[in-house]
Amino acid sequence: MTRLAALLFVSLLVLAGVTHAEEAPRPIRLNQMGLEANGPKRAVLADASKSPLDWTLLDASGATVASGKTKVFGDNAASGEHVHQIDFSSVRKAGDGYRLTVGAAESRPFALRARPDGKLTKAALSFFYQQRASVPIEARFVERPDLARPAGHAPDKATCFDLADERGQVWPGCDYTLDASDGWYDAGDHGKYVVNGGVSVWTLVNAYERAAVLKRPGALKALGDGSQALPENANGVPDILDEARFELSFLLAMQVPDGKTLQVPVGKQKPVDGKLKLTAIDASGMAHQKIADRNWTGLPTSPADDKEVRYLYYPTTGATLNLAAVTAQAARVWKTIDPAFSARCLEAARRAFAAALRHPDIYQLGPFTGSGGYGDGDLTDELYWAAAELYATTGDANAEKVLRASPLFLATSDISWGSVGALGTITLALVPSGLKPAEITQARTSLMAAAGRYLSEDLGQGYGLPYAAPGYPWGSNSSVLNRAVVLGLAYDFTGEIAYRFGAVDAMDYVLGRNPLDRSYVTGFGARAMQNPHHRFWARQANAAYPAPPAGVVSGGPNSTNMGDDVAKTMKGQCKPQTCWTDDYRAFTQNEVAINWNAPLVWASAFLDDTMR
Numbered sequence: 001m002t003r004l005a006a007l008l009f010v011s012l013l014v015l016a017g018v019t020h021a022e023e024a025p026r027p028i029r030l031n032q033m034g035l036e037a038n039g040p041k042r043a044v045l046a047d048a049s050k051s052p053l054d055w056t057l058l059d060a061s062g063a064t065v066a067s068g069k070t071k072v073f074g075d076n077a078a079s080g081e082h083v084h085q086i087d088f089s090s091v092r093k094a095g096d097g098y099r100l101t102v103g104a105a106e107s108r109p110f111a112l113r114a115r116p117d118g119k120l121t122k123a124a125l126s127f128f129y130q131q132r133a134s135v136p137i138e139a140r141f142v143e144r145p146d147l148a149r150p151a152g153h154a155p156d157k158a159t160c161f162d163l164a165d166e167r168g169q170v171w172p173g174c175d176y177t178l179d180a181s182d183g184w185y186d187a188g189d190h191g192k193y194v195v196n197g198g199v200s201v202w203t204l205v206n207a208y209e210r211a212a213v214l215k216r217p218g219a220l221k222a223l224g225d226g227s228q229a230l231p232e233n234a235n236g237v238p239d240i241l242d243e244a245r246f247e248l249s250f251l252l253a254m255q256v257p258d259g260k261t262l263q264v265p266v267g268k269q270k271p272v273d274g275k276l277k278l279t280a281i282d283a284s285g286m287a288h289q290k291i292a293d294r295n296w297t298g299l300p301t302s303p304a305d306d307k308e309v310r311y312l313y314y315p316t317t318g319a320t321l322n323l324a325a326v327t328a329q330a331a332r333v334w335k336t337i338d339p340a341f342s343a344r345c346l347e348a349a350r351r352a353f354a355a356a357l358r359h360p361d362i363y364q365l366g367p368f369t370g371s372g373g374y375g376d377g378d379l380t381d382e383l384y385w386a387a388a389e390l391y392a393t394t395g396d397a398n399a400e401k402v403l404r405a406s407p408l409f410l411a412t413s414d415i416s417w418g419s420v421g422a423l424g425t426i427t428l429a430l431v432p433s434g435l436k437p438a439e440i441t442q443a444r445t446s447l448m449a450a451a452g453r454y455l456s457e458d459l460g461q462g463y464g465l466p467y468a469a470p471g472y473p474w475g476s477n478s479s480v481l482n483r484a485v486v487l488g489l490a491y492d493f494t495g496e497i498a499y500r501f502g503a504v505d506a507m508d509y510v511l512g513r514n515p516l517d518r519s520y521v522t523g524f525g526a527r528a529m530q531n532p533h534h535r536f537w538a539r540q541a542n543a544a545y546p547a548p549p550a551g552v553v554s555g556g557p558n559s560t561n562m563g564d565d566v567a568k569t570m571k572g573q574c575k576p577q578t579c580w581t582d583d584y585r586a587f588t589q590n591e592v593a594i595n596w597n598a599p600l601v602w603a604s605a606f607l608d609d610t611m612r
């Protein structure tokens, strides 16, 4: 080995993170990114003692800064532990190197931060750039050279699926090809799904719209032009909108051209003799559910090396309403930024909304191998959301009629890709529209009521997070982070600090105050997730591939769908908050996804913006 080769080898080892040994877990758990000097400060200790224990807070020099007694929470069902809570919120002096001790237990050193550094928000948003399809990921925009890669799926053109599905039903295909280039790869795979793209775009655009409507100069700057490492970071347009537009460009391309008749399953069907009944419909203006690979690729696979044939899958009402909602939102937000783009989005929104009203019951039914489903049997919330966005943008009378007739009018429920009613209510609560002032108040009251429920749940959790569930679902970290969005807006609308503390609690849990002593966000914290289920950030599978960039959130503990080979071995062995492994094979626990990173961006930007 020459000296140069030896140097290269050592560099590769460093790049591959081989030299990084993982920190051992500790019994005192807290946000591994540090805590706000003027905010709430809580740590959790797992300890069998039934009586309060003495805690001491030391500064970097080892001097005692504060001391007190733990609060015995008791048995914590979500983690299967007996836990104590430590509240040292009264300490407000910023600094590095603080440590908490309880008997022989000692926390890692941590910081109390006087002001935000914006790093998490920026890194979390960079995830979307690095998920871009059809363009090269350039070394100058990423944190390490090995994260650069050639363009995948350039261009991303496909016609409709015309082969046999998993049941053997042969699909009829279509007489056109769409160029559905750009957009973000959905998750660890290379599929691009209109349904999940919708909630993700909405969340990023809403982070900007919140800042614009509420006139938050700090947030506008943090998300503004020049804030990100992006090809579009000097174009005069806020960078978070540039990123969202990259996905909108793909979503717009998924709309069925006018005059096209397609064979689709209408209604809630069960296959008869292995076949769905297909009916010819005028599909003009509907949106294809997804563009995806014919077969699953293995890990690792760089996007540029994906040799699978791509197909468009039949349009659904759910995808069509997602398209209508986010293009209506975009028409509003880009109105003065880019009037031509705004007009194009509005036209797409009107066409999609009309198409969904014409065909209200075309559901995603599978199964097609090679991609996920995002099937949703209840589109009441998608219809309400699309109507709300269109109404807020245009005052359209038909949208208003649909809106007011919805059982979800001004209601709030948990946000997820398949539950988007709250997005409509948030828009109606935030954006001036033709609604009566009392109705806007009602929308805000509804969000506050949901936020209040989340705070009640927080009180019942040993780890003090605004989320209670007997079982943790797939992507549970996003369930927690989406609650931070609602808590954040409740704080915005009322100034009531308890709501903000709830959002801090959500982030504290995701960044380390949890029974695994784990930061679920790469690059942030002493024990950050390192081995996601991802076809390119696949160092654990193959050292020739890169470790993940910073700012990527893991789906998190999943005790309700333990379908991968790693999770299967854990069945019955873990509690909801501990059903998680930092292993690339554990796709039910450790995948990453656009709809999970989006609320991380929102919550991080909100906390930075409202830090005191």
Ligand code: CA
Pocket (backbone or CB within 6 Å): 224, 225, 226, 232, 233, 234, 235, 236, 237, 238, 239, 242
């Ligand atoms: Ca820009």
